[in-house]
Amino acid sequence: MTVHDIIPFAQDKNLGAAYNREIARIPEGDWACLRDGDTTWLTPDYGVHLHNYATQFPQAGILTCLTNRVSSLSPGQLLNGVVSEDSDMRNHIMLAEEQKKLLYQVEPIERVISGFVMMISKSTWNDIKFVENRKCLVVDNIFSKHVLRSGRKILCMKGLYIWHNYRLITGIHDKTHLL
Secondary structure: OOEEEEOOOOOOOOHHHHHHHHHHOOOOOOEEEEEOOOEEEOOOOHHHHHHHHHHHOOOOOEEEEEEOOOOOOOHHHEHHHOOOOOOOHHHHHHHHHHHHHHOOOEEEEOOOOOOOEEEEEHHHHHHOOOOOOOOOOOHHHHHHHHHHHOOOOEEEEEEEEEEEOOOOOOOOOOOHHHO
């Protein structure tokens, strides 16, 4: 089993179609770690940990992780539940290293999530595809809602922390880049 770390992009902003196209390319039995283009892993061993999480939690519908910035509507994905304004990468690297104390622990999230990191098995995707008519907005929310409705779990990987720019300059409520 391989975890493919993928940053899908669509010139026409049809993110659901880009997700579907990328996951269709991976072999059966593998996982896709779909990431936003403004995310950065902060420790060199992240790939080992993604693989180990997928191996230890094969029943998960989606594995996600903690971050510094995302909508406050996704508190289960925010480190300490707070949107960070700190832009010093050294601080975030130290947070990522500290968070590894919780490696291979998970916490269920029982609501729709932000899709800055969504690790999905090919078998889950075979059952639930991404909608392709919503451009960039709410594609992650709709997918995660369908995953929950299917009875699958969304699990937050507590030992992984990723940097997410998430409108650091333009403001957290700016969505013009998604339209």
